[in-house]
Amino acid sequence: MEQTSKHILVIRLSAMGDVAMTVPVIKAMVREYPEVKITVVSRGFFQPIFANIPNVSFYTADVKGKHKGVFGLFKLYKELKKLHIDVVADLHNVLRSKILRFFFFLGGYKIALIDKGRAEKKALTQGKIFQQLKTTHERYADVFRNLGYNVSLTQDDVLQPLQLTENSQTILNKTTKKTIGIAPFAAFAGKTYPVAQMEAVISKLADTKNYHIILFGGPADVAQLSTWEEAYDSVTNVAGKLSFQEELELISNLDVMLSMDSGNAHLAAMFGRKVITIWGVTHPFAGFYPFGQPKENALLADKEKYPLVPTSIYGNKYPEGYENVMQTITPEAVVKKIEEVLRNG
Known part of the structure; x- marks a missing residue:
């Protein structure tokens, strides 16, 4: 069933490569659902990655400062709530995002989280299987699909070259x-x-x-x-x-x-x-x-x-x-x- 929510919070706090891999999926979301607003919460260092994507805002998670620990994450939750979030897409699924996700759960928000495929990856690295696993891009896309957005990725879901300063x-x-x-x-x-x-x-x-x-x-x-x-x-x-x-x-x-x-x-x-x-x-x-x-x-x-x-x-x-x-x-x-x-x- 298609989702009618208008504002999605995307959680991906680190690391650089994993954050960059969200871009094609977010680009696909913006292309297929231009009426939807997306707010990415991550480390402030990564803000330039999202600066040129339409309908995408960035919110800095200062996890080593004011948003550190459980109380800091609760403060972050209260700040994010003010943005009028409708649903939450956890593309990270680590302790910090789980805690933040828990606060949104208590607040009654619809939430979807990434399946990292740990069992499959363990089998791959322990020699039990040797085959292509689902890509991280598709795992990210699955999170949006679980929120009701039937998103599909294309080769064109990339950013344009930036103007040189x-x-x-x-x-x-x-x-x-x-x-x-x-x-x-x-x-x-x-x-x-x-x-x-x-x-x-x-x-x-x-x-x-x-x-x-x-x-x-x-x-x-x-x-x-x-x-x-x-x-x-x-x-x-x-x-x-x-x-x-x-x-x-x-x-x-x-x-x-x-x-x-x-x-x-x-x-x-x-x-x-x-x-x-x-x-x-x-x-x-x-x-x-x-x-x-x-x-x-x-x-x-x-x-x-x-x-x-x-x-x-x-x-x-x-x-x-x-x-x-x-x-x-x-x-x-x-x-x-x-x-x-x-x-x-």
Whole structure:
């Protein structure tokens, strides 16, 4: 039955990649139900992700400050109530969102929550099954369907490239060459390409003199990224130099993004950019593949040599001897895939 409610609260408090994966689903909702208003509650850092989606507002959850703990979440609930919410879509389903959800339940609100498929994912990582699981995008869409919105995703449910502002424009205007974004790090070692091999990729690309390479990363990555910036021509490190908004402007205008199974892959995909991903002890079958990307753009570790892959969903667990799974993906294979994608673009 179609839902007649007009204002949906969407809860997804973290992490960056998971928040970015909500975008195609929210875009589809706005496209199919233009009369509906959506308010996303998340960490304030993520606000720029939603800034250009019609009918979508953002509300900051300060979970380390005034919204910390049970009493803080009750305060957040009271603040959100004032927005005249009709129904609640919990796309996170963790302790914080459960507590917040409980307050809305007591308030008589209709609520739907994500089914994370924990049993299926456990079976995948423990070697009982090896097959494609439902994607996270579809799991998010199911939450809206359970609220009565028969939403369906299309390849067009992505954001338009952002207009470059002064800082981002300065970086992109350095050259007329094809721009390659590289995000070489991830939260866990199990899904981070070895530094020496990544340097070989950067070196080979730089040697062609055909590309401008832009390096993305977090505060902990700045030293290594700066070293590569100094060592190779046509390489620019933006980590620690730009605001998140300015990084999004660059990402949305890239020709291709090379990323681990991590947040930057999803940021590029939400803009419909071409994304190449490198996978170690995780695997696309778990449902975290970037939206709208061809399966052949995933470079996978050698499963014949490492038959237990995937060993975890998040890359934080792997058995002894699986430290080097990514070494089976050669720098030559990475460069070849990048050049193939650019050539066919």
